[in-house]
Amino acid sequence: MAGRAEFSLQGRRSFYFALLLAPPLLWLGIVYLGSLFTLLLQSFYAIDEFTARIVPEFTLATYRQLLTRPAHIDIIVRTLLMAVAVTLASAVIAFPVALYMARYAGPRLKALFYVGVMLPMWTSYLVKVYAWRLILAKQGIASWGFEHLGLMGALDKALQVPVVGGPSLASSYIGMFVVFVYMWLPFMILPLAAALERVPASLLQASADLGARPGQTFRNVVLPLALPGLAAGSIFTFSLTLGDYIIPSVVGAPGYFIGMMVYQQQGTAGNLPLAAAFSVVPIVLIGLYLMLARRLGAFDAL
Amino acid sequence: MTPAIELRATRRAFGSVVALDSVSLTIAPGEFFALLGPSGSGKTTCLRLIAGFDQPDSGTILLDGEDVTNTPPFARNVNTVFQDYALFPHMTVAENVAYGLRVRGIAAAERAKQAAAMLDLVRLGDFGARRPHQLSGGQRQRVALARALINRPQVLLLDEPLGALDLKLREEMQAELKGLQQRLGITFVFVTHDQGEALSMADRVAVFSQGRIEQLDTPRELYNRPQTAFVASFVGSANVVGREAAQVLTGRDLAFAIRPELIDILASGEPAADGYVQCAGEVVDVLYHGASSRLRVKVDEHTTLAVACAETAGSGVAGLTTGTRVRLAWRPEHAVQLQG
Amino acid sequence: MRSEQPRRPSWERPSLFTKVMAAVGLVFLHAPVWVITLYAFTTEDRTYQFPPPGLTLHWFDVAFARTDIWESMRLSLLVASAATLLAITLGTLAAFALARRTFSGKESITLLFVLPIALPGILTGLALLAGIRTVGIDPGFWTIVAGHATFCLVIVYNNVVARLRRIPPSWVEASMDLGARGHQTFRHVLLPQIATALLAGGMLAFALSFDEIIVTLFTAGHERTLPIWFYSELFRPRERPVTNVVAVVVILVTLVPILLAYYLTRPDEQSSSN
Numbered sequence: 001m002a003g004r005a006e007f008s009l010q011g012r013r014s015f016y017f018a019l020l021l022a023p024p025l026l027w028l029g030i031v032y033l034g035s036l037f038t039l040l041l042q043s044f045y046a047i048d049e050f051t052a053r054i055v056p057e058f059t060l061a062t063y064r065q066l067l068t069r070p071a072h073i074d075i076i077v078r079t080l081l082m083a084v085a086v087t088l089a090s091a092v093i094a095f096p097v098a099l100y101m102a103r104y105a106g107p108r109l110k111a112l113f114y115v116g117v118m119l120p121m122w123t124s125y126l127v128k129v130y131a132w133r134l135i136l137a138k139q140g141i142a143s144w145g146f147e148h149l150g151l152m153g154a155l156d157k158a159l160q161v162p163v164v165g166g167p168s169l170a171s172s173y174i175g176m177f178v179v180f181v182y183m184w185l186p187f188m189i190l191p192l193a194a195a196l197e198r199v200p201a202s203l204l205q206a207s208a209d210l211g212a213r214p215g216q217t218f219r220n221v222v223l224p225l226a227l228p229g230l231a232a233g234s235i236f237t238f239s240l241t242l243g244d245y246i247i248p249s250v251v252g253a254p255g256y257f258i259g260m261m262v263y264q265q266q267g268t269a270g271n272l273p274l275a276a277a278f279s280v281v282p283i284v285l286i287g288l289y290l291m292l293a294r295r296l297g298a299f300d301a302l
Numbered sequence: 303m304t305p306a307i308e309l310r311a312t313r314r315a316f317g318s319v320v321a322l323d324s325v326s327l328t329i330a331p332g333e334f335f336a337l338l339g340p341s342g343s344g345k346t347t348c349l350r351l352i353a354g355f356d357q358p359d360s361g362t363i364l365l366d367g368e369d370v371t372n373t374p375p376f377a378r379n380v381n382t383v384f385q386d387y388a389l390f391p392h393m394t395v396a397e398n399v400a401y402g403l404r405v406r407g408i409a410a411a412e413r414a415k416q417a418a419a420m421l422d423l424v425r426l427g428d429f430g431a432r433r434p435h436q437l438s439g440g441q442r443q444r445v446a447l448a449r450a451l452i453n454r455p456q457v458l459l460l461d462e463p464l465g466a467l468d469l470k471l472r473e474e475m476q477a478e479l480k481g482l483q484q485r486l487g488i489t490f491v492f493v494t495h496d497q498g499e500a501l502s503m504a505d506r507v508a509v510f511s512q513g514r515i516e517q518l519d520t521p522r523e524l525y526n527r528p529q530t531a532f533v534a535s536f537v538g539s540a541n542v543v544g545r546e547a548a549q550v551l552t553g554r555d556l557a558f559a560i561r562p563e564l565i566d567i568l569a570s571g572e573p574a575a576d577g578y579v580q581c582a583g584e585v586v587d588v589l590y591h592g593a594s595s596r597l598r599v600k601v602d603e604h605t606t607l608a609v610a611c612a613e614t615a616g617s618g619v620a621g622l623t624t625g626t627r628v629r630l631a632w633r634p635e636h637a638v639q640l641q642g
Numbered sequence: 643m644r645s646e647q648p649r650r651p652s653w654e655r656p657s658l659f660t661k662v663m664a665a666v667g668l669v670f671l672h673a674p675v676w677v678i679t680l681y682a683f684t685t686e687d688r689t690y691q692f693p694p695p696g697l698t699l700h701w702f703d704v705a706f707a708r709t710d711i712w713e714s715m716r717l718s719l720l721v722a723s724a725a726t727l728l729a730i731t732l733g734t735l736a737a738f739a740l741a742r743r744t745f746s747g748k749e750s751i752t753l754l755f756v757l758p759i760a761l762p763g764i765l766t767g768l769a770l771l772a773g774i775r776t777v778g779i780d781p782g783f784w785t786i787v788a789g790h791a792t793f794c795l796v797i798v799y800n801n802v803v804a805r806l807r808r809i810p811p812s813w814v815e816a817s818m819d820l821g822a823r824g825h826q827t828f829r830h831v832l833l834p835q836i837a838t839a840l841l842a843g844g845m846l847a848f849a850l851s852f853d854e855i856i857v858t859l860f861t862a863g864h865e866r867t868l869p870i871w872f873y874s875e876l877f878r879p880r881e882r883p884v885t886n887v888v889a890v891v892v893i894l895v896t897l898v899p900i901l902l903a904y905y906l907t908r909p910d911e912q913s914s915s916n
Contacts, residue, residue: 012374013743021751023750024732024795026753032766032792039765042772047791074914093670096663104656113668121851122669122846122900124853126872127889131674133876134886141677144692152646185671237759241761250876261763263859266768272775279768283761354813375818386818392834401830402820453821 033220043276054272062273066281072261075280079258082173086178086180090237091182092228094188098229102196103190116241121186129250130180136169136251144171176252183247184240188233195229196222216230231296238289242282304367306331306457306489307352312361314347321347321573322360323513329491329506331366331456334483336500337493338508340536345493346461348510352491353382353459357634366440368457376405381450385461387442389434390489395445396421396430420448440471458483466500473548476503487623497537501525509533531640534559539608542640543566545606547605551581562596562610568629578631583607595619597626676894682886705887714871721783721867722851726788729847733793733798734840740799741806753757759795763856766793771860781863788904789861794847801843801907805836842906853896868892 045054046061060269068071101113109145120128135141146155159172160164167173199222207217245259256264305328314322324343329335337345350356351363354375363371370378391399396569397404400417408416421427424444434442443463446498450458463479464472480503483490494500500507501521508518509532517524517533528534531542540559566578574580583601593612602604609630611619622628656664660710684694703710736755740748758766770789774781805837809832815829862870866889875885 017739017743020735024799025751025754026735027732027795028758028792031773031788032758032769035769036765038776039769039772044775089904093663093667094662097667099810100656100660100664104660113664115901116668117671118904119900122849122896122897123675124869124889124892125867126853126855126876127678127892128674130872130876130889135674135677139691141692182670182674185667189667206786239760239762243764245764259762260763262768266653266771266860266893272772275768279765283765287734287760296742353815353819355818375815376821380819383817384812386810386812388810388812390813390816390831401817401822405817405820405822405826405830449816449820456841540911542871 002278022170039276039279042273043280045273047271047273054268062277065274066277072278075256075258077260078255080243080285082177082257083238085239086175086184087234087237089181090185090188091192091234094185094192094233095226098189099194102193110191117186117189121190123187125183126246128183129179129247131248132175133170136175136178138168138170140170170251171251171253173255176248179247179251180237180244182242184221184237187236187240188230191236192226192229192233195232199225214276227256227296235286235290236292239282239286242285303330305329305364306333306366306378307491308362308364308367309351310350310362310364311347312363314353314356315554320494320513321576322351322358325513325515326361327508327515327518329626331489332487333346333489334503335489335491335492335504336504336507337510338495338497338507338537339501340495342512343510345495345510349382349459349461350491350492351466352457353380354378355428379455379458380457381455382421382459382461383443383446383450383463383490385463385465387434387446387448389442389445393433394430395426395432395434395437398434399430399448399451406453416452416475420452421445423451424448439466440475443467443475447482455488457489457491460490462493462495464494464496471498479503492628506620511536527638528559529641531557531559532545534638534640543605543607543637546568549586549600550602551605552637554577554633557640559640560607560632562608563594564636565607565609565630566634567597567609567611567619567622568631574629574631576633579631579634580631582629583628585622585624585628587624588622597622599630601630606624631633651837675880678886678889679893680733682890684883684886687832688850701881701883701887703883704881705884705891708884710866711868711871711884712887714866714868717783718852718867718868721790722848724787725794725851726844726848728787728791729794729798729807730734730844732794733843733847734797734802734836736799737802737836738807741803742811755796755799759797767857772855774861781861782865785861785863786865786867787859793857796845796851798840799845800837801846802836802895809835839908842903843908845903849899849903853892864896 014120025301040053044058044060044063046059046065047053048055076302098116101110101117105113112263127253143152145153147150158174159168164173164177168221169178171174203221203225207221208214212220228235243259245257245263248257248260249263258281262278265271267276307327307329311324311326313320313324313413314324324345325348325550331400335396338346338347344447347356348361351358352365354370354373354377358371361371362369365378365380389395390401393401396417397419400413402411418427418430421430424447424567426441426444428450429437429441429445434445437445443466450478460479464475467475476499477491479490479492492503504521506518506520509516509524511532517529524533524537528537528540532542534542538631539559543551543557545555545557548557552558568574568580581601583599586598586600586606589596590613592613595611597609597611598606599609607630614618680694683697683699684691685700686694727838740752740755748858766789769898770785770792771781774785779785814827817831822830833869853869854867855873858867858870859873866874871890872885875888
């Protein structure tokens with residue numbers, strides 16, 4: 001009779017499937033998830049003040065320390081504000097590039113744009129940071145540019161603005177902001193271009209047919225349909241800024257960012273639990289942001 | 303005689319959807335058999351079970367008397383022509399056709415020879431070095447045929463073989479497939495949703511609906527003696543008259559179906575012939591088809607009958623317009639009783 | 643270009659603003675790399691003076707003589723090779739497993755395969771460090787490779803699974819129907835199709851591993867890959883122009899695999915289905 005013998009089609013397929021999935025799954029499970037788990041565990045431990053050693057007992061003391069010290073809150077807020085600012089600026093700058101690439105460029109130009117956006121994205125992260133350090137330096141290109149455009153005065157005024165200013169572009173929040181925007185720009189352009197490309201031309205023609213002027217069509221048809229792309233891109237800019245520790249230390253003002261704090265705490269300060277606790281903050285913030293982004297349809301645009 | 307294919311009480315469900323509900327059928331060797339039905343009726347599932355791409359939840363499948371329910375597709379003496387042809391784009395036409403021999407370890411020279419012979423059979427002898435994307439739809443289908451036949455299967459399965467072709471090509475391929483099957487003498491089983499195709503090509507047709515076979519018969523029987531309302535309206539078009547309406551029209555409450563071309567329109571004053579069933583109604587619309595016209599006549603509140611009339615000179619059809627009152631008549635034996 | 647496309651009505655053409663801003667954006671994206679390339683040839687060695695007082699190839703010679711740079715470069719190449727091999731193996735296995743079959747828990751497993759690149763690098767780095775310390779290993783070559791392999795396998799997986807999903811299931815069925823067993827179907831039908839995706843994924847993984855810094859800083863211990871060398875140069879530079887030279891070399895070395903990977907994964911009418 002038709003019993004489910006050992007040679008059944010389904011059985012054979014299931015066996016091979018398990019064979020295929022096991023190695024990568026085990027790897028990710030043990031190496032990756034396992035590590036994440038130990039990190040989470042560490043955040044629930046605390047440092048003994050006197051011996052400076054990690055006490056492996058479950059406690060919420062580290063989290064309390066994280067959330068009650070004003071200096072720590074400062075760090076979190078500072079990082080969050082920068083992430084939001086970078087996201088907004090990226091969206092604004094990315095839009096014309098993505099719009100042109102998606103809807104106006106001919107096939108060859110579009111391919112050129114695509115490569116043109118992708119290459120910087122994959123170019124070495126450190127090289128790009130280093131390049132900006134050179135550009136923003138006191139006698140670097142940026143200063144030279146401002147001088148020759150006669151805008152030196154404006155630059156000095158900008159640098160004197162409290163909080164965001166600083167002794168030079170290379171050691172101010174303005175400089176840091178510019179570098180962040182530069183670094184994540186391709187991550188905003190690509191999903192946005194994809195979303196814009198998906199808007200059917202017939203919708204724009206219908207809008208015009210019904211009497212809308214180009215600006216109205218843009219506001220009422222293009223922008224809402226581009227929103228998922230913007231949301232998708234913003235996930236990258238937001239989370240990448242939130243967790244970065246290299247850019248703030250290379251280009252920027254003395255104030256600490258979450259990433260720097262994490263790096264410092266696990267290194268010189270030897271306070272792994274606090275570092276772990278700090279690293280949980282970006283996860284929570286990103287998680288909240290993802291929920292918001294999902295509402296805006298970001299996941300369909302990825 | 304051992305049937306070429308036999309299904310016994312085969313059942314396949316996907317979650318809560320029952321694709322095939324305890325279906326049994328036999329197909330004789332050398333038959334050109336059609337599985338006909340709308341989408342979702344279970345005909346494709348049935349084909350895939352025969353090919354071995356799926357296994358039934360219960361029931362048996364036998365090929366040439368042998369139980370193959372647990373045999374994988376590469377061990378069954380059955381080959382398939384897929385709906386999208388499934389030609390391998392990275393191989394030439396000849397390599398595609400020779401594939402079945404290659405995986406059985408046949409030497410290259412012998413493979414090339416047989417592949418060339420196969421391509422000649424489907425009249426694509428000069429196309430061996432080309433790639434699939436360089437061929438037209440009809441040519442690709444012939445390559446798929448050649449590829450499937452090279453293993454000399456006892457049964458050839460075809461999944462909606464003519465669906466992607468335009469009308470002219472479809473008619474050509476119908477004749478070609480029929481001719482090919484008769485020359486090779488093997489069993490062909492094909493799946494289609496086009497009843498015209500099934501009627502013109504097959505020796506016998508199984509009409510599927512909702513996972514069950516409604517009727518399994520020769521095309522003539524299916525057309526002239528449909529057993530259920532579904533078959534009556536799916537195979538050709540028919541007027542299906544329910545029991546209540548039948549009561550009013552014929553005096554007996556038996557549901558029946560009658561083909562539009564078998565209903566006569568009586569000229570004014572002309573009496574109906576003896577024994578004919580008559581009724582009167584108003585023309586609701588007229589569709590002119592060139593050789594014939596199709597009228598819809600409302601005979602009572604709930605019943606509108608479709609009537610097909612040949613447009614021959616003197617038939618009087620040309621004068622009928624919407625709103626005209628007409629009298630209809632038909633022979634009682636043309637009305638086919640329906641069960642269920 | 644103008645002759646290829648039909649003329650658009652004037653109200654459907656992009657505004658000057660859009661065109662200019664698009665060009666500005668594109669230039670903005672590339673300018674820093676050009677700047678660094680320029681600085682690799684500058685004659686002065688102290689500041690970042692612009693315009694550079696002169697151009698020379700001198701620093702290239704100096705850079706090529708520095709043994710510490712070659713050491714780091716060698717280590718980076720070894721790490722990248724090892725990580726890429728591991729990534730190709732694991733990523734391809736996972737892609738075949740997850741391409742089509744649905745099963746309970748598939749969504750969570752797919753999420754697991756996205757996490758390594760979705761979560762911030764610092765988290766991955768710190769987590770791996772915590773894991774290393776907990777288990778008690780000494781950070782070194784293999785911990786670096788392990789870290790890299792973890793997200794490199796995701797890159798390979800993404801590339802291969804995307805290609806696999808584009809293969810119609812009827813091809814595999816046709817192959818089986820014609821008598822091929824599992825491994826034959828893989829060899830004759832699937833492998834030729836995924837070859838380019840596999841290669842592209844591997845090259846992207848190599849490039850990613852070669853200039854990885856964020857996670858590597860946590861898992862390297864005392865080893866110095868090229869990016870780590872570069873990073874320390876940012877804070878305590880020995881000879882600034884040499885750093886520029888290394889930057890240019892890194893750009894070129896990673897440019898080649900990236901471009902190749904792009905050309906390999908572009909939709910190609912010849913090799914894909916109709």
